[in-house]
Amino acid sequence: MSIILGVINEGLIYALMALGVYITYSILDFPDLSVDSTFPLGAAVAATMILAGVPPFLTLFIAFAAGALAGTATGLIHVKLKVRDLLSGIIVMTALYSINLSITDNKANLPIFSQETIFENAFIDGLAKPLSEYSTVIILLLIVLVVKILLDLYMKTRSGYLLRAVGDNETLVTSLAKDKGSVKILGLALANGLAALSGAVYCQQKGFFEISIGTGTIVMGLASVIIGTKVFSRFGKIKATTAVILGTIVYKACISAAMAMGLKTLYMKLITSLFFLIILVVSENRKKKVR
Amino acid sequence: MKKRTFAALLLGALTAASLIGCSGSNSSQSAESAATAAGEETDNSAEQTAGGSYTIGISQFAVHGSLDNCREGFLEGLAEEGIEEGKNLTVLYENANGDGAVSSQIASGFISQKADLICAIATPAAQSAYSAARKENIPVIYTAVTDPVSAELANEDKTPVGEITGTSDRLPVTEQLAMIREILPDAKKIGIMYSTSEVNSLSTLEEYKEAAAEYGFEIVESGVSTAADVPLAADQLVEKVDCINNLTDNTVVSALQVVLDAAGKKGIPVFGSEIEQVKNGCLASVGLDYVELGKQTGRMAAKVLKGEAKASEMSFEIIEGGSFYGNSKVAENLGITLPEDLVSDAAEMFDEISE
Structure with a gap:
């Protein structure tokens, strides 16, 4: 039971980010790499705010806003400065690494084990037995439903x-006399806001921020969206x-199953990219729709 | 048609995954069968426990000489207490390769595989393990966590915050500074390179800064964000300092040769933070013996496994004092004579540089 619950928890956390990737990749056809850094950005903002005494629930909105700001930056670089989509994502992703560290006052690892979070507070502790056990997943x-x-x-x-x-x-x-550039910027802001929200939820559930959590977020997001x-x-x-949302949970279930079968984490990235490639090849009709 | 290709490909992928999976788990499976075999034979020594066999998960954060030594030591420490891999112990070992998200996945994987105890090597691994295990009440034993208090794994008085305890690898900073002063009586500036993403490096750097003045040194710091930044940073740093001192920083240590080259051209010595670095070309070090640290951790884990003590009842332990390691070949190259009293007390001296 705890395995299934763990998979659902992980899946739901990353589903928020995957919804963002869905906007950029599926709707806008924009491979946005900035999520690799906006995910930890959200975590950094949430952890720092919580330590500063901001109510945990409020940090989710602030994290979303911070992510949206970063997404806007990606959009502006792409639309106004005419940098290619992939590259503008890489630029923002790289820049955010320093920004994330400066948010946490140059700490690569910020624990919030002892702080109140949206998952651990007086209200949750006061809940009765069957409800308290499932409080995290509830x-x-x-959050995901809202x-x-x-x-x-x-x-x-x-x-x-x-x-769309x-x-x-x-x-x-x-031809509708609308500026497609500003629509793209809006979409990127929304997507990265969601990625940061996802990161904020992640760090509150895990109890710490760590600079390296963002690595490979985009691959996970894309795989989930495509599944x-x-x-x-x-x-x-x-x-x-x-x-x-279901795709993200299935993706996490696959990873969990692979690990239960004794898959060495050494091969995890290899398997993920193979899995990803296979689904991409299978879904090649995507191209027809876009071109 | 589409659906069929899809299904076929998916099947192929899963088969591939399980094949790799099997090859990976072979060793642990054989260990498991050996463990059951040992469980049946009760003529084992007095340490034979009621439970018979244990399963532990080792979550290591990155591939790194010192961390590998910790792991080896940990298993030796367990073996000293009669818990041996292949006899009554099944070891699940995973390495996150420096990825925080993978580290969390490893921890939840161990819990779903019903590990009796999780051994976490390095700070992020310990935090992920504790985060996943605290709800399940599975004990976590960590090692190579430089500052368990600031990592919120222990309280100010060293008592654990939950079912988690272990050993800290706080570097013997003052001993190292004293050693550098003895070897280089005229040196003024020590360069320290660290990576901004490693919390252990940062806290050790602070310790160096605080203690440096007492020994008449000034610390010149240089932060890097990736291994690719090391060459430029090293070239700049060697211009400003009289010697370089390494921390246990994963990124910098993995690019040690680059630092050594830059310093070598300038003819200034590089001091290491542990034995491996001295072996590889650092002049000297008052370092920790990570195998010993691992052993100490292993003995703590054995107590928890045997039910002699709960993890939440044991304060974390710090390995006391470092020992001197020197490399006479490096000293010769630099034209430096290592003081006789240091050499005679050395835990180990090397007369060649291993590549």
């Missing part, structure tokens, strides 16, 4: 439609956001 589920519903609602607004249009058909957006949208979209009508 809180995560609530984010998902908000995102679904947003996609139905005028701005949301434009966002930019990925599908840029000319259409221009979600390619596999679950085959099972009848299902919202893309739901599919992405």
Whole structure:
């Protein structure tokens, strides 16, 4: 039971980030590498704020805002300075490394074990037995659901439609007399805000911030998005956001299963990229849609 | 058609994964069967316990000479107490290769594999292990955590914050400074290179800065963020200082040759922080014996496994005092004579530089 619960917990935490990657990769067709650093950015902001006495719940919003700011930077570099998409992500990712360290006052590792977090506070401690055991997963589920519903609602607004249009058909957006650049910037801000939110939740659940947690976030996000949208979209009508969340949980379950079978963590990255490549090849019809 | 190719490919991927998985777990499986075999034979020594056999997970944060020595020592320490790999002990060993997210996954993996105890090597590994294990009440024994208090794994009075305890590898900073003063009576500035992403380096650097004045030194620090920054940083640093002193910084130590080259061109010595570095070309060091540190940790783990004490009841331990290691070949190259009293008390002297 604890294994399944662990997988769901991990999956839900990263699902927030994967929803962001879904916006950039699937909707905007923008491979945004900045999430590798906006994920730890969110964690750094949350850990530092919590230590400064900011209510843990509030840190989630601040982390989101910080991530959105970083995403805006990626967008501006790409749109205004005309740097290629992949490169603008790399630029922001690299710059954020220093910024993350300066946020935590040059500490690569910031424990918050003894602090109150959204998962550990007086209210949670006061809960009765069956509820307290599942408190973590319930809180995560609530956060993910709220984010998902908000995102679904947003996609139905005028701005949301434009966002989707930019990925599908840029000319259409221009012909509607809308600036496709600002729509892209908005999408990147949203995506990186979600990645930072994910990082903030991660560090509160794990009890510490560590500079190295961001490595490979984008690969994990892409794999989850692709599993979600390619596999679950085959099972009848299902919202893309739901599919992405499920995809992340499935991805985490695969990793957990591989480890239970005795997979050496040494090979983890290799397996992840192979897995990723296979799904990409299988889903090559993606290209037809985009081109 | 699409669906079929998809299924076929997925199957292929899973087979590949499980194949690699199997080859990886072979050793632990054989160890497991050996463990059951040992459990049946009760003619084992007095240490034979009621439980018969144990499963422990070792989570190491990075590949690193000192950390590897810790792990070896840990297993030796357990063996001294009668808990031997292949007899009554199954060891699950994973290395996060310096990735914090992987480190968390390793910890939860050990818990799902029902480890009786997790041994965490280095600070991030210890924190992930504690984070995952504290809800399950699985004891965590750490080693090579330089500052357990600031890592929030122990209280100010050294008592654990939960079912977690272990050993700290706080460097013998004052002894090292005294040693440098003895070898280089006229030196004024010591250069220290560290990576900004390693919390252990930062806290040791602070200790050096505090203690330096007492020995008439000034510390010149140089922070790097990746191993790729080391060459430039080393070239700049050697211009400003009379000698370089290493910490146990993973990034800098892995680029040790670069630092040695830069210092060698300038003819200034590099001091190490442990035996491996002296072997590889540092002039000298008052260093920790990481194998010994691991052994001490192993003995603590044995107590917990046998149920003699709970992890939450044991304060963390610091290995006391360092011993002198010197390299006479390096001294000869630099034209420096190592003081006789240091050499005669040396734990080990090397007369060649191993590559």
